[in-house]
Amino acid sequence: MTRACDLARAFADMVRHQRGYLLLEWIRQAEQDAPKPMKGFAGFLRQDLDAVTAGLTLPWSSGVVEGHVNRVKTLKRAMYGRASFELLRTRILGNGPSDSRTRLTDHHRGEESMSPLPAVTGRDEFDALVVRTDYLDDQAWQDVAAALMEPWGDRPYEADVHFIDDLAWSGATVDEVLTAVRGDDNLAVVFLADRTTMQAESHPLLAVTTLTREECMDDEDYAQLTEFGRHFRTIPARLHEVHANLSIGNLGFEEFAAWAHDDPEGIFRSF
Incomplete structure (x- = not known):
């Protein structure tokens, strides 16, 4: 549970500060020792890695929509x-x-x-x-x-x-x-x-x-x-x-x- 909380906070920080360059490393860590639900989430992110990385890097978003x-x-x-x-x-x-x-x-x-x-x-x-x-x-x-x-x-x-x-x-x-x-x-x-x-x-x-x-x-x-x-x-x-x-x-x-x-x-x- 502690590991899941640490990864969740790291992901939230990555989203909040648009640090998309850290995404791949976060996925690797989650796949290595995170609880099963979080490993599944990391797997889904990897399937669409380029789009998710862009969303965490570029200033544009669908937030207004x-x-x-x-x-x-x-x-x-x-x-x-x-x-x-x-x-x-x-x-x-x-x-x-x-x-x-x-x-x-x-x-x-x-x-x-x-x-x-x-x-x-x-x-x-x-x-x-x-x-x-x-x-x-x-x-x-x-x-x-x-x-x-x-x-x-x-x-x-x-x-x-x-x-x-x-x-x-x-x-x-x-x-x-x-x-x-x-x-x-x-x-x-x-x-x-x-x-x-x-x-x-x-x-x-x-x-x-x-x-x-x-x-x-x-x-x-x-x-x-x-x-x-x-x-x-x-x-x-x-x-x-x-x-x-x-x-x-x-x-x-x-x-x-x-x-x-x-x-x-x-x-x-x-x-």
């Missing part, structure tokens, strides 16, 4: 058994990216500022998006960020987070944040580190769905998908599970919101 596939799966799952193909087509093709600029309230001056929120750039499609909207307690924020970067899951997995830590987002509301990120078609949920996050002992972040009324069949459909609201709170240790499951359409936002609703404090803590 896979992101759109995940988005389609999420939409399909939300509508399963309740709508038609025509509606699915409308939800997928009907809404183009919107202007990501918005007005931001300057709480220090108590008046409205015309400065737009900065564009969200550099987020990998697999990164969870965490927006800091409260800037009164730097130590609390550092604690939140550290908790979010802890490995997660049973394996465990490395935490992939895109942080927005910019005073321009101070005091931004849920609707303002949603407007700013709406152009990201691969984003199913955005997490806010607000005042409640900083003050509460468990540092629960606000998980907000990016689903809009326009993407739904009608008011009833939207009401069903947001039965427990457009947002719920989750402890940092569960943020990655929420993000991962929503990104691949494995679970719906309303399911996580229901679990949070059942918690005495209204926080998602576990399945």
Whole structure:
């Protein structure tokens, strides 16, 4: 088991840093002393060695396509058994990216500022998006960020987070944040580190769905998908599970919101 974990970490590092030149040596090591399932995996890689090496070396990938596939799966799952193909087509093709600029309230001056929120750039499609909207307690924020970067899951997995830590987002509301990120078609949920996050002992972040009324069949459909609201709170240790499951359409936002609703404090803590 230890050997399998070492090889898995080495493979993950190779993928993450595009070190395709190490692939053949990794295959040899796996075929030599890895557990049987991993030996089989190495054998499959060897059968298509040139293509896999290129995928681990070149800057191009099918990631964007896979992101759109995940988005389609999420939409399909939300509508399963309740709508038609025509509606699915409308939800997928009907809404183009919107202007990501918005007005931001300057709480220090108590008046409205015309400065737009900065564009969200550099987020990998697999990164969870965490927006800091409260800037009164730097130590609390550092604690939140550290908790979010802890490995997660049973394996465990490395935490992939895109942080927005910019005073321009101070005091931004849920609707303002949603407007700013709406152009990201691969984003199913955005997490806010607000005042409640900083003050509460468990540092629960606000998980907000990016689903809009326009993407739904009608008011009833939207009401069903947001039965427990457009947002719920989750402890940092569960943020990655929420993000991962929503990104691949494995679970719906309303399911996580229901679990949070059942918690005495209204926080998602576990399945």
